[in-house]
Amino acid sequence: MARIALLSNPRSSGNRSLLPRVRSFCAEHNDIFHYEVEHVDQIGVALRTIALVQPSVLVINGGDGTVQAALTELYHGGHFGDAIPPVAVLPNGKTNLIALDLGAGGDPIVALERVLELVRTDMVPHIVSRALIALTDGSAQKPVLGMFLGGAGLADTMLFCRHKIYPLGLPNGFSHLLTAMAAMFSILFGLRAAFLPPRPKHMTISVVRHGQIQGRFAFLMVTTLQRLLLKGQLPNTAGPVGALQLMVIERRRSALLRALFAAVIGKLGKYRMAGVHLEHGDEIRIEGEHSNVILDGELFQTSSGHPIVLKPTAPVPFLRLAA
Template structure:
């Protein structure tokens, strides 16, 4: 049932458009996905918080196809800050709509992300963690006092197949090859067990060691990576089976600090060949914050403005799965940067 508070609306199939606030202009627009993992428990507190703060315009969506309507309504509200309350998949859908929708007459408002999903890579990169209500309260205070000192620009990844004529999908972290297989294994085989996230990720880590390092083959383990061809704009192509493939615009990648990348592009690219020595070398270099700062056999760390991935394999961009195929590669290009709010520790 939709909330009756003037600045909150739950969008569902067949629901009426969200009512615009009749009072002062809201400083913050909050876009929530009630189905995100963290929101199952936290959303009642967030709704109660918004009901007590008339300068928050709260819009809830249950499906990705409703985000376009949400953005059209939020654009009419003209908030100073857009806060996305959902997992990485919700963030990806919202960023895609911001990039492609053209709903805001000028620049889109700065974006902040609450940690409400299972991985929350984007929220962690922006220094937003812990209790989402307390984070929302801090963000409202910033919107009141001034956001300039907390704003950071982030490049975006634009994913397309290059020949379908469709609008690109926008995100910030892509996993492919063995990494995508591991992410899908965790999502489809481990999460359904209903275990806490920490235990689920620990089980997945053990499975990765058994499969990638020990070389054990079994049906209950992730599959062997498929052969891929990866090409960087104005760079040589690399081919083979990769235990890990990641492309990101985030400042931190996996366990590493800033990557020691080369090439001068905006997309940070890491590929680790399917060899135990290469995987272990990359792992320990990442622990020391040295990934990409010295050459390791079978470990490729670069920067580029355009990357193509070709082969029979899946990639995952901020939670959404796409499939590359022979003769129909996936293209990754830099997209227009967006402003995000980063909270100090």
């Protein structure tokens, strides 16, 4: 029985240079079952095959789209029955938010070595549970699952980075910095130009049993991850809270500066601020006319009469690599 099943997508941008090293590493360790797919449509067949070897850990090596497709198929496909193996995610792709939340940063081979180390000992202290976000948009298709959703100005900025900045061939870190500066410049000075992210559309966000907010937002995030963007954390609340974490920053100069300052000093989420909304919920509705949201790399749009609805799934086991 293979201790580790590694699912790789060679077409992921990060794998163009990484995959030869991954293949060499797997060739040296016969307790790793390595399965490569050429397209995300093949992930269902891949997981069906992987289930036959009964791995102790499933490792995903690909970009955000690969991780999102694998999690969706893992949850809906039923290939492992009630015994879903813990999932680890190698740092790959452009953003790596899920990998970072699970303690996998830096060199993907080092992360894979860490998985191998843990699987050979007692993994139990390193297994954590995370709910997934189930997204429906009014279509007849089954819910799409992921762990991080960006919307409003954040989604528009992510698309601006994807279509305008990444093609320049700059390093990822510098691309993200340049994009953030362009977004800040646009909001702080109220400018519109082809070389700046567009102005976000008006939308309505409803957290069932918690209320509703409307307007244009510079930042909209829904996640089940523990490590939030901007180093934020949600305020503690008495009693049970929802699994979905929501952060919304209104598209006003004062609100954005207030949120950024609080993030720098480590206070974001520790107290209420005007124009900054942080909530927990078990159902979130996003409504608007052609507003963009991105769930783990996959783009969705709101439409009139068909809100995007987000709900948490039952928890899925993940392998945390940090000590």
